[in-house]
Each structure stands twice: as C-alpha cells, then as structure tokens.
Amino acid sequence: MSPADFRRYALFYLGYYGALGAYTPYIGRWVSANGHGGYVVGAMLALWYGGRIVAPPTWARLSARSEFPGRWLVAGCVLAMLGFAGFAGFDSGIMLFVTMAWFGVCFNAVMPQFEAMTLSTLGDRNHDYGRIRMWGSIGFLIVAGSYGWLLDRLGNDAFVWLTLPWLLLTVAAAWLHRGDRPHPVALPATTAREGLWRRPGTRHLLVTVLLMQLGFGPFYVFYTLHLQAQGHDGFAVGSLWAIGVLCEIVMFWVAPRLVQRYGAHRLMTVCIATTVLRWSIVAMFGSSFAWMALAQTGHALGFAAFHAGCMRRMAELFPQRRDMAAAQGMLYGFSGGIGGVAGAGVAAVAWQLGGGKAAFLAGAVVSIGALLAHALPMRAARAASAAS
Known part of the structure; x- marks a missing residue:
C-alpha cells in the first residue's frame, strides 16, 4: 500500500470512529436531556443495534453488483450524515425513532463494506491492518475524551452540531474512494x-x-x-x-x-x-x-x-x-x-x-x-x- 493509499484509508477510519466516539457515549445524554426516560434511551439504542442485523448483508449485496463499489460507500455516508442531521429537527415523537432507524441502518451499513475494501487492498500485507485501524481508535479517543467537557459548556443541544463535522469528514474520506473498483479476487463458495x-x-x-x-x-x-x-x-x-x-x-x-x-x-x-x-x-x-x-x-x-x-x-x-x-x-x-x-x-x-x-x-x-x-x-x- 502506497503512502497516499494509507492516508486515504486511515482518514476514513478517523472520521467514522470519531463520529462513533460522539454517538456512543453521548447519545443517551442528549436523549435524556430532551426529557425522555430510560425506555426511550433503550429503544434508541435497540434501533441502532437492529441496524447491524439488517444493513450490512443488504448493503454488501448491492455494492458487490456495482462496477464502482466506492460510489455506494459515498452514498451510504451521505445518507448517514443526512439521517443524523435529522436529530436537529426531531428530538421527540415518532420522528425521533424514524430518524434513529435511518441513521442506524446507513451508518452501520458502510463499515463492513469498507473493512472488506481495506483487507482486499492490503492483500498479503493484512498484518498492516492494525496500523490503519488504529486511526479509528485515535478518532474515538479524541472525541469521547473531550465532548463531555464541551457539552457541559455549550449545552446538550450542541451534541448534533458537534457530531456533524465528523460525519462530513467521513463523507469527504469516502469521496476519495469513489472510483475504487472491485479487486480481482475469487469469490468464496457459498456456505x-x-x-x-x-x-x-x-x-x-x-x-x-x-x-x-x-x-x-x-x-x-x-x-x-x-x-x-x-x-x-x-x-x-x-x-x-x-x-x-x-x-x-x-x-x-x-x-x-x-x-x-x-x-x-x-x-x-x-x-x-x-x-x-x-x-x-x-x-x-x-x-x-x-x-x-x-x-x-x-x-x-x-x-x-x-x-x-x-x-x-x-x-x-x-x-x-x-x-x-x-x-x-x-x-x-x-x-x-x-x-x-x-x-x-x-x-x-x-x-x-x-x-x-x-x-x-x-x-x-x-x-x-x-x-x-x-x-x-x-x-x-x-x-x-x-x-x-
């Protein structure tokens, strides 16, 4: 992998897990601050995890049929960003859950696709995966470690606006992969x-x-x-x-x-x-x-x-x-x-x-x-x- 490719892949992990570093620790705080109880917080996270069941296999089938799977990656990241932006207008009622379902499905869909793209590009050098994936942990660390302090000072309403720049970074990083083509590897037999x-x-x-x-x-x-x-x-x-x-x-x-x-x-x-x-x-x-x-x-x-x-x-x-x-x-x-x-x-x-x-x-x-x-x-x- 060339230094330019390394930067392309590392940047996506940085943006994706930076956004996750805002979402995972602080979505419950934001929902609770809007007057909701434990059942609503739990339902929001249940919708998030439910997206992990249905989204990855469906998205994998769609992107696998494309000559340019990188375009599907861009589309998924754009849809995830738009879904999360919906929280700025919907913080209660049924639309809160609809927005959560939209964001959860789209955001959970793209990472398995990108992981496959990363490992396929690395090929026999898959031992270098940790050097790239580490940038995701760095992004999560920066955000999770600082956003509690920021929300104390800016207010819980700032949660959505503080998270959107990381999702925008994910879109920008995905755009660098828009022309990526499938690697000529043999497909595994169906099991x-x-x-x-x-x-x-x-x-x-x-x-x-x-x-x-x-x-x-x-x-x-x-x-x-x-x-x-x-x-x-x-x-x-x-x-x-x-x-x-x-x-x-x-x-x-x-x-x-x-x-x-x-x-x-x-x-x-x-x-x-x-x-x-x-x-x-x-x-x-x-x-x-x-x-x-x-x-x-x-x-x-x-x-x-x-x-x-x-x-x-x-x-x-x-x-x-x-x-x-x-x-x-x-x-x-x-x-x-x-x-x-x-x-x-x-x-x-x-x-x-x-x-x-x-x-x-x-x-x-x-x-x-x-x-x-x-x-x-x-x-x-x-x-x-x-x-x-």
Whole structure:
C-alpha cells in the first residue's frame, strides 16, 4: 500500500470512529436531556443495534453488483450524515425513532463494506491492518475524551452540531474512494449457515458472545448517564471514556502474544471474569472516580482481549477461508445484532426499576451467564475425554 493509499484509508477510519466516539457515549445524554426516560434511551439504542442485523448483508449485496463499489460507500455516508442531521429537527415523537432507524441502518451499513475494501487492498500485507485501524481508535479517543467537557459548556443541544463535522469528514474520506473498483479476487463458495451452526463448538461460542454483548448493554446505553447521576461532571465522564479507549489500544497491540501464550479459551475465561468484576464495581462504587478509573482499565480485557480471543476461536473452528465470511456474518449478527438489541432492552428495564446500580448489576449477572456458557462445555468435554 502506497503512502497516499494509507492516508486515504486511515482518514476514513478517523472520521467514522470519531463520529462513533460522539454517538456512543453521548447519545443517551442528549436523549435524556430532551426529557425522555430510560425506555426511550433503550429503544434508541435497540434501533441502532437492529441496524447491524439488517444493513450490512443488504448493503454488501448491492455494492458487490456495482462496477464502482466506492460510489455506494459515498452514498451510504451521505445518507448517514443526512439521517443524523435529522436529530436537529426531531428530538421527540415518532420522528425521533424514524430518524434513529435511518441513521442506524446507513451508518452501520458502510463499515463492513469498507473493512472488506481495506483487507482486499492490503492483500498479503493484512498484518498492516492494525496500523490503519488504529486511526479509528485515535478518532474515538479524541472525541469521547473531550465532548463531555464541551457539552457541559455549550449545552446538550450542541451534541448534533458537534457530531456533524465528523460525519462530513467521513463523507469527504469516502469521496476519495469513489472510483475504487472491485479487486480481482475469487469469490468464496457459498456456505450454508445451518452447517456452520452444527459444527462442534460453534453454538457455545455464539451463546457466549451473545451473552457478553448483552452484559455490555448497560455500559453502551447508560454509562454516561450513570456517571452523571453519581455526580461526575463532563470532564470526568470524558476522561473515563478516554481511559477505556487507551487501554483498548494498548491491548490490541499485545493481545496476539497473549493469545499465543495462553490460548483463546483460557484468555476469554479471564476476560469474562474480569467483566463480571468490572460491572459490579461500576454498580457499587459509581461515585468514586478512582474506582471508575480502575473499572475502565478492564476494557482492555473485556473488549480488546476478548475480541482477539474470539477471532482466534473463529479461526480454529473455521480454518477454511470459504467458510469464514459466512461464519463472521453469523458471529456479527449474534453479538452486535441480537445481543446488542437484547442488551439495550434489559438495560432499559433495569434502569427504570433501579437506576444505574440495578442496570450494571444486571450486566454482571448476565456476564456470569456468559462465563458459565463459556467454561462449562469445555469442562464437560475434558471430563468425557478423561473418562474415555
């Protein structure tokens, strides 16, 4: 990849995840500031995760038929920006949900397409992917770490206008790819998902990632609101988000060595157990910045290392490349899709019943379920092997 291509691809990740760094931590704060309760906040995030189920496969089929898939990328980014701009005029009523659905579908559609474009361009140099993807984490870090402070000073109404420039940057970066053509690679054979589902170990992995994502529901939906309710100002909230992202970046660099040394199953066990402890700390000691900072360091294991372990397990379960695309789609649908929607729903109910403490304790309980789903099948398999 030439330096010019590197800049083109890195710029898109910077803009896309910069916009996500505004949306993920602060959409709940904006919705709540407009007078809505926990159920509305949860429904908004459920629509967001629902877009991850329906949008990527549909968009992939449309762009795959095009001679210039880069034009579909531009179109998706423009539609996402226009959808988000709708929040400036619709902050209540049914149109709030319509706007959310529009933005969620379009914004979630383009990244899987761009990831495929990136990996296709890298070819045999796919190990350089991390150097490009890192710019996405930098964008998320800059925005998530600073927008809490900015919203305290400019007011919550500034949320939409502070986010739109990052979406405009995403459109501009996509425009640089408008003439990109499909790479001449052989298409993988179609693999029936039913066959993948029956493969030994697959269902246990999918249930584990679904429950893990469900347990993250309170974090993605109500973490900022929980911190505000516990007396933290915008600067403290942004700092805590930044701590989590910094730990995530560091872990992504060292995770391959950890997986190699300890194995995916053992590493994932530690990650899930750490997440149980993390949500318990957030629930019980939310008023303490020091305890919240300590809990945020758990993002390195609960998110980054867990993701690395999942990818290794996927490679072990589906060693043939022709199976991997369908398997990854199935994993994405279970975790980010079904798990995300269910997590938002559970978090909303718990928040309405008992606030942040109840929501994060619910996340800890669900994470215990993920730990059991992950650990017990392996223990049973070992016992059966010893008996034979």
